Amino acid sequence: MTKIRSWLITGGAGFIGSNFVHYWCRQYPNDKVVVLDALTYAGNRNSLVTLEGQANYSFVHGDITDQSLVESLLRDQQLGGIVNFAAESHVDRSITGPDAFVSTNIVGTHRLLEAARKVWLTEGMASDHRFHQVSTDEVYGSLGNDDPAFTEEHSYQPSSPYAASKASADHLVRSYQHTFGLQTTISNCSNNYGPYQFPEKLIGLTICNLVRGKALPIYGTGKNIRDWLFVEDHCRGIDRVLRAGQSGGTYNIGGGTELTNIELVQRLCDLADEVIGASPELQARYSESPASKGVPCSSLIEYVSDRPGHDWRYAVDISYIERELGYRPQTNIEQGLADTLQWYLANESWWLAVMDGSYQQWIDSQYATSDSSLGNGQPS
Numbered sequence: 001m002t003k004i005r006s007w008l009i010t011g012g013a014g015f016i017g018s019n020f021v022h023y024w025c026r027q028y029p030n031d032k033v034v035v036l037d038a039l040t041y042a043g044n045r046n047s048l049v050t051l052e053g054q055a056n057y058s059f060v061h062g063d064i065t066d067q068s069l070v071e072s073l074l075r076d077q078q079l080g081g082i083v084n085f086a087a088e089s090h091v092d093r094s095i096t097g098p099d100a101f102v103s104t105n106i107v108g109t110h111r112l113l114e115a116a117r118k119v120w121l122t123e124g125m126a127s128d129h130r131f132h133q134v135s136t137d138e139v140y141g142s143l144g145n146d147d148p149a150f151t152e153e154h155s156y157q158p159s160s161p162y163a164a165s166k167a168s169a170d171h172l173v174r175s176y177q178h179t180f181g182l183q184t185t186i187s188n189c190s191n192n193y194g195p196y197q198f199p200e201k202l203i204g205l206t207i208c209n210l211v212r213g214k215a216l217p218i219y220g221t222g223k224n225i226r227d228w229l230f231v232e233d234h235c236r237g238i239d240r241v242l243r244a245g246q247s248g249g250t251y252n253i254g255g256g257t258e259l260t261n262i263e264l265v266q267r268l269c270d271l272a273d274e275v276i277g278a279s280p281e282l283q284a285r286y287s288e289s290p291a292s293k294g295v296p297c298s299s300l301i302e303y304v305s306d307r308p309g310h311d312w313r314y315a316v317d318i319s320y321i322e323r324e325l326g327y328r329p330q331t332n333i334e335q336g337l338a339d340t341l342q343w344y345l346a347n348e349s350w351w352l353a354v355m356d357g358s359y360q361q362w363i364d365s366q367y368a369t370s371d372s373s374l375g376n377g378q379p380s
């Protein structure tokens with residue numbers, strides 16, 4: 001069990017990072033948490049606003065590629081742990097602009113590792129330390145319908161520039177453990193959903209579009225399969241790894257809920273029909289939603305051309321983390337989707353604010369052949 005009580009959380013203003021910071025500050029209120037985030041289009045300080053002013057929490061606006069900044073944070077704030085969420089995370093963006101993925105996901109992770117090595121090992125600041133890399137199941141590549149789920153032994157076969165950049169970072173992290181003795185762990189997780197997700201990804205965008213009566217584009221046949229995990233369960237899994245994981249260890253974290261994209265969107269549509277259909281207040285607020293007019297939200301579904309190199313199926317075998325660390329996801333997909341829909345309905349100002357001009361510009365350039373006001377919202 002780790003004794004570390006002070007953490008640098010990189011990318012803590014993003015989707016999973018902000019959920020993790022809230023989770024950690026709730027679970028361990030005496031730990032010190034310093035968030036380092038470059039506030040790219042995907043970072044949002046509003047996601048952490050309720051923590052502002054708390055004595056053990058602070059926010060630093062900066063880049064993980066800035067090694068001297070990271071070194072001084074580790075040294076000056078006496079931080080013994082790094083949990084690295086900072087990344088470019090959207091596969092579609094990695095196809096149109098891979099450079100940023102190489103810079104943040106590979107070079108940025110390397111700068112963090114170097115800073116940690118220098119301060120914790122060379123300067124000897126922290127004999128008990130931990131570098132945790134938050135990674136993805138996409139490093140393993142794609143599965144056929146009948147293939148067994150990815151275990152930690154599966155070879156790396158990344159398909160997209162995003163997945164390749166995450167795979168490279170994982171290799172660097174392992175090499176720093178093996179070569180320099182840095183205490184590291186890696187978690188490879190399946191698709192997350194929940195509060196504070198930037199609405200360019202499938203679930204957030206489906207909700208934000210269906211309430212506004214905008215089309216719900218689906219790549220290809222809609223039959224690609226993903227394993228879905230409620231974000232708080234991911235946070236719990238990382239907690240288990242930080243508390244009890246072995247240095248040098250790799251742990252798969254997944255939800256055990258495989259759904260095709262079209263099944264997932266259909267479920268969200270059915271849920272929205274029910275929730276909005278039962279609420280005159282929501283019907284008045286979202287008068288453009290089909291659910292407010294007694295029409296199924298699924299009438300908004302539109303099929304669009306497939307993503308180049310689109311992985312067919314991801315599925316994660318979590319038996320190792322279950323056996324070794326006693327981890328199990330606690331939120332089933334029905335509850336998780338219902339909670340997520342409620343969160344977006346209750347936090348309209350959050351998602352309207354992030355769908356600003358630059359968001360719309362990017363969406364327009366991506367999906368010029370479909371209704372450009374939509375966004376594709378496909379999962380990574």
Ligand SMILES: NC(=O)c1ccc[n+]([C@@H]2O[C@H](COP(=O)([O-])OP(=O)(O)OC[C@H]3O[C@@H](n4cnc5c(N)ncnc54)[C@H](O)[C@@H]3O)[C@@H](O)[C@H]2O)c1
Nearest residue numbers: 011013014015016038039040042043063064086087089192
């Ligand atoms: N979203 C998923 O389903 C999923 C699944 C498995 C693993 N992951 C991994 O989890 C991590 C977090 O994913 P997410 O969905 O929350 O991503 P996100 O895109 O929502 O957030 C990324 C955060 O990193 C920050 N950031 C980007 N570049 C930075 C830089 N150079 N320096 C400092 N901060 C920077 C952004 O401002 C943002 O706050 C990523 O490493 C991703 O690969 C995500």
